[in-house]
Amino acid sequence: MSDIPEFDPNEVELIEVVEHDEEAPTERSAARRATLQVLYEVDAAHHAIGDVITARLQEQPHLSKRTVRYLRRLVEGVSTRREQLDGIIREYAPEWPLEQVAIVDRNILRLAIYELAVQVTTPIGVVIAEAVELAGLFGAEGTPRFVNGVLGALAENIDEIRRQFTPEPPETGE
DSSP states (O other), X not given: OOSSOOOOGGGOOOOOOOOOSSOOSSHHHHHHHHHHHHHHXXXXXXXXXXXXXXXXXXXXXXXXXXXXXXXXXXXXXXXXXXXXXXXHHHHHOTTSOGXXXXXXXXXXHHHHHHHHHTOTTSOHHHHHHHHHHHHHHHSOTTHHHHHHHHHHHHHTTHHHHHHTSOOOOOOOOO
């Protein structure tokens, strides 16, 4: 007999939808917050991506069409490149086995690396600041420093990392 209960992915405590007094300052910030929530649930509970996106959008009906479009683009991009993104995390955080990195932390990193390497129109400083903000909102006490350290090291080699990915064209307007 063990003190540790059996793992049931249907019983996973999911990160809550952010209901802070402060709203995300931009549409892209709102998309990143919702994207992190989707990625977290998919990673933790192995729910279908489409179902999770639908559920988040029902919980957040105030999101604009533009925000929803960016959210979908981020989720799809991170999901389809997950193994490649994880390889980058392993390279830049070798002292932290990816399986031992908190689910929220690794998904913040996946999202940020995707934006840095594939969504190349967003300035590096903005991506890192947004990732650190997400880490402060959703992560543990040391998460912002961890995320900042990994992304800072990665930013020093951004050209090399970008060569490993195919950039996507910039998002078009409404």
